[in-house]
Amino acid sequence: MLYNILGSLLVTDAFLVYLIDMLTREQVLHIAKLARLGISDAEVEKFQVQLSGIISYIDKLNEVNTDGVEPTAQVTGLLNCLRTDEVLSEPLANADDLLSSSRNNDAATHSILVPNVFE
Amino acid sequence: MNLSSLAIQEAATALREKKFSSVELTQSCLDAIKKHDGDVRAFTTVCEESALANARAADALLAANKAPSILTGIPVALKDVFCTKGINTTAASNILKDFKPAYDATTVKKLAAAGMVMLGKTNTDEFTCGSSTETSCYGTTHNPWNLDCTPGGSSGGSSAAVAAGECLYALGTDTGGSIRQPAAYCGITGLKVTYGRVSRFGVISMASSLDSIGPMTKSAWDSAAVLQEIAGHDEHDTTTPNVAVPDYLAELAKADVAGMTIGLPKEYFIKGTDPEVDAAVRTAIEVLVKKGAKIKEISLPHSPYGLAVYYVLCPSEVSANMARYDGIRMGPGPTKEPKDLAEYYFNTRGEGFGAEMKRRIMMGTYTLSSGYYDAYYTKAQKVRTLVMRDFDEAFKDVDVIITPVTPSTAFKIGENSNDPVKMYLEDIFTVSVNVAGLPGLAVPVGFSSQKMPIGMQIIGPMFSEAKLLQVGHVYQQETSWHKERAMK
Numbered sequence: 001m002l003y004n005i006l007g008s009l010l011v012t013d014a015f016l017v018y019l020i021d022m023l024t025r026e027q028v029l030h031i032a033k034l035a036r037l038g039i040s041d042a043e044v045e046k047f048q049v050q051l052s053g054i055i056s057y058i059d060k061l062n063e064v065n066t067d068g069v070e071p072t073a074q075v076t077g078l079l080n081c082l083r084t085d086e087v088l089s090e091p092l093a094n095a096d097d098l099l100s101s102s103r104n105n106d107a108a109t110h111s112i113l114v115p116n117v118f119e
Numbered sequence: 120m121n122l123s124s125l126a127i128q129e130a131a132t133a134l135r136e137k138k139f140s141s142v143e144l145t146q147s148c149l150d151a152i153k154k155h156d157g158d159v160r161a162f163t164t165v166c167e168e169s170a171l172a173n174a175r176a177a178d179a180l181l182a183a184n185k186a187p188s189i190l191t192g193i194p195v196a197l198k199d200v201f202c203t204k205g206i207n208t209t210a211a212s213n214i215l216k217d218f219k220p221a222y223d224a225t226t227v228k229k230l231a232a233a234g235m236v237m238l239g240k241t242n243t244d245e246f247t248c249g250s251s252t253e254t255s256c257y258g259t260t261h262n263p264w265n266l267d268c269t270p271g272g273s274s275g276g277s278s279a280a281v282a283a284g285e286c287l288y289a290l291g292t293d294t295g296g297s298i299r300q301p302a303a304y305c306g307i308t309g310l311k312v313t314y315g316r317v318s319r320f321g322v323i324s325m326a327s328s329l330d331s332i333g334p335m336t337k338s339a340w341d342s343a344a345v346l347q348e349i350a351g352h353d354e355h356d357t358t359t360p361n362v363a364v365p366d367y368l369a370e371l372a373k374a375d376v377a378g379m380t381i382g383l384p385k386e387y388f389i390k391g392t393d394p395e396v397d398a399a400v401r402t403a404i405e406v407l408v409k410k411g412a413k414i415k416e417i418s419l420p421h422s423p424y425g426l427a428v429y430y431v432l433c434p435s436e437v438s439a440n441m442a443r444y445d446g447i448r449m450g451p452g453p454t455k456e457p458k459d460l461a462e463y464y465f466n467t468r469g470e471g472f473g474a475e476m477k478r479r480i481m482m483g484t485y486t487l488s489s490g491y492y493d494a495y496y497t498k499a500q501k502v503r504t505l506v507m508r509d510f511d512e513a514f515k516d517v518d519v520i521i522t523p524v525t526p527s528t529a530f531k532i533g534e535n536s537n538d539p540v541k542m543y544l545e546d547i548f549t550v551s552v553n554v555a556g557l558p559g560l561a562v563p564v565g566f567s568s569q570k571m572p573i574g575m576q577i578i579g580p581m582f583s584e585a586k587l588l589q590v591g592h593v594y595q596q597e598t599s600w601h602k603e604r605a606m607k
Contacts (some may be wrong), residue, residue, distance in 0.1 A: 028481070035438060035484040036445075036461070037477060038469020047481055050539055054482055057540055058427045058495065064502050071500030072507060074328060074358070075314050075556030076581070081357035092355070097204075097221035102448045114447050115460050 022052045122147035123194075124284040124604050126337035127344055131189045134181055141181065141192030144287075145174040145236050148194045151285045152238070155606055160260050161270075161280035163199045164207045165239040170194065173236040180234055189344045189368075191234030196286040198277050199240040200247060201227055202321040210323045211255035212245045214450045214471025224321025225356065226290060226332060226349045233348045238286050241276030245473045247292055247325045248437065249273050250300060250545035251535065254475040259532055262305060263605035264571055268529040271301030271545075277335045278305040282605045288336040288345055292322060294329045295429050296524075296549025299561035302335055303524035303574025306563045308591065308601060309335045310342045311549075313581045314556035315360050317346075318353030326436035327358075329429075329553045338601050339562065339591030343367035346584060365585050374589035374596075377411030382517030386422035387548055393527040399573040400523045403564035406597050407521075407590065415517055419509040424502050425551030430543060431486055431499035432554070438483025441476065444468065478539060507555045514580045519590055522548050524574035528567045552578055560587040563600040572600075 028047045032039045039047070099105045104113045122130070122144045133139060149167055156162055177192030186192070197203065200210050202220035209215045223231065231237075244254040252260040252275030260275045262268040263283040270279040274291030278301035281289050291298040293311035302309025310333040317332040324330060334345035347368065352361045381404065388397065408414060446452035446467030453466030472480065486495035513520060525548060535542040552559040557578055564575040575594075579587045595601050 031481050031484050031488070034488060035480050036442075036464040036468055037472070037480055038465035039477065039481075040469075043477065047478070050478060051482055051485065053540055054430060054478075055485075058431050058486075058499075061424060061427050061431070061495075061498050061502055064421070064424055064505065066498065066501035066505070069501040069504050071497050072504045073500060075507065076358070076360050078315070078358060078360055083354065093204075093221035101219060101221050103450075103452065104447055112448060115457060115463050117460050 023048050121151060121284060123151040127193050127287050127341040130193055130287055134192050141174040141177040141236060142171060145170050145194050148238055148286050155283045155285060158261060158266055159263055159279050159283045161241050161276045161283060161285060163240045163242050163257050166206060166237060170236050170238050177234045177236060186234060188233035188348055190348055192236060193287050194236040194238045196238050196241045196277060196280045196289040198243050198274050198291050200243060200292055200323040201290060203227055210246045211243045211257055213256045214444045216451050218449050222321060225318040225353045229349050241280050241289060243276055244273035245476050247273040247294060247297055248475050248479055250542055252276060253536055254473055256473060262529050267531055269532050271304035271529060273297040274335060275301045278302050278307055281307045281335055284604060284606055288334060288341055291333060291335045293331050293333060294325050295433060295553050296546040298333050298335060299524050299549050299559055299576060300545060302561040304529035306572030306603060307335060307337060308339055308342055309561045311559045312584055313558045315358045317349050318356040318359050320353055320355035324440045326433040328436060329433060339588045339595055340371060343371050343588045362582050367585055367588060370585040371588055371592050374592045376407050376590055376593050379412045380415055380517045381407060381412050382415050382417040382513055382520040384417050384419045384520060384522060386419055387522035391526060392523060395567045396523050396527060396573050399565035400575045403575045403594060404521055406594055410593055417513050417517060419513060421505045421509050422551060425506055425554055426547055428499045428502050428506060428554050429550040431495050434479040434483035435487050435496050437479045438487060441480050503554050506551055510555050510557060519586060520578040522576045524548060524561045524576045528571035528573060548576060557581060558584050558587055560591050562591045562594060565600055
């Protein structure tokens with residue numbers, strides 16, 4: 001097992017470029033947009049190589065036949081754990097403490113201020 | 120020997136025999152932190168005043184014979200992902216710089232009720248994503264056995280603090296090996312519990328279907344004592360099943376491996392593992408055989424896919440969990456003035472997350488995106504089912520499974536930083552346990568020729584923590600590796 005994986009390691013980032021399908025610059029920028037993540041030009045190039053390397057590694061899952069196998073989302077089998085809808089006699093945290101953990105806390109209005117959404 | 124080098128078991132007895140006070144024990148830890156932590160850098164925050172106040176309160180309870188627990192008056196360090204009310208909790212990320220939670224995590228509350236002395240918070244890879252503590256915004260922690268090496272990760276601050284004798288025990292989190300691997304690299308005992316055995320309420324999430332919490336200690340006995348206080352159902356964490364919590368120390372008192380069958384999976388004893396690691400683990404197994412355990416070679420055929428499953432599920436769930444960090448409710452926000460709300464998010468997240476977090480968020484966003492979800496996430500969840508079935512089959516024939524924790528001993532700082540896939544391979548023997556939700560115990564079993572610690576992993580069926588601790592305890596009664604100390 002380790003040998004197979006070590007084999008895939010011995011290639012350097014630069015060499016990977018020639019071995020696998022590279023994500024395009026546009027694909028990387030699209031993923032960053034979906035993630036609301038600001039990345040630099042240098043990071044775009046780095047992620048083209050590194051994400052492509054990781055994708056080629058996880059593609060080995062396609063070697064496994066999973067016909068008729070149920071996916072597992074939760075290992076202990078608990079499902080839909082509900083509680084009764086009642087006000088806690090003792091709150092887990094008080095509102096002032098919660099508000100004060102934000103630097104955008106506005107004590108006068110007892111609220112968190114956010115940038116304008118509408119022009 | 121400094122008081123801070125003691126294990127919980129010895130210190131708890133001495134506190135009751137009035138050989139020293141909790142204040143003296145706590146001061147010894149604070150002195151060790153002052154002496155060593157400039158080099159080791161295990162702590163992100165030290166709470167000197169409140170720790171001494173905790174200790175005085177514990178001494179009062181002990182003097183009145185009203186100590187609620189073995190842990191009363193025992194100093195602990197918490198990984199910096201456990202929410203501590205009013206005390207910095209940063210996940211070692213700039214995006215949570217100076218964040219002070221409004222409440223305590225359930226585990227913190229439980230330990231407080233047990234009379235803990237909270238020394239401070241320990242370093243971690245950013246949001247626990249890493250295997251070396253190098254991705255922390257505070258810089259890396261150093262291994263107390265060799266300062267040029269990493270302590271492992273992500274709970275490397277906790278493992279280094281225990282190994283350096285800066286605390287008596289610590290709490291860590293384990294998503295793919297983050298308790299067991301640093302425990303092995305630092306020569307301490309670390310327990311990853313069954314998924315849901317310990318509440319995660321108030322602990323910063325990384326990958327929610329894999330995360331677990333556990334003790335990092337100087338012996339299996341100590342891990343049992345800590346688990347006793349933190350295990351159990353929590354109404355605030357709906358992933359904690361209502362399974363009875365055994366009396367772990369009573370179970371340890373009955374520890375016996377005679378007649379037990381230990382499975383050795385052939386996929387984990389392979390070329391490519393450092394021969395010194397392989398030899399130390401095999402020697403440790405011989406100790407258990409001499410105590411009456413039987414050995415059976417087994418196969419976990421989907422092992423080669425465990426890491427690939429993990430590196431789909433983990434980044435996917437990381438990307439979802441990181442979506443909440445928008446710079447509005449928590450953290451410093453962007454330094455550049457944004458022109459609109461969207462740019463506020465882009466700048467906050469672009470500036471706040473480090474390289475490894477960005478990589479995982481990007482990877483997870485890709486695997487969860489429209490058109491790829493089934494090909495990657497659902498496929499990985501199906502292979503996850505097969506990995507679990509392998510273990511279920513194996514546990515029909517064996518009581519526990521033993522493997523090395525890692526293929527090698529601690530690596531040099533910087534050695535793997537530029538190669539994410541090589542870094543991910545650090546977790547190759549530990550991730551499948553998280554994928555299957557099982558408990559796993561890391562126990563020190565010797566040293567390499569370079570005097571770096573080696574760890575053995577004991578894996579059991581769900582909720583078999585007592586059995587794993589028994590095996591670890593039997594081993595530690597026959598050996599003294601767990602009594603070796605890195606720093607004087």
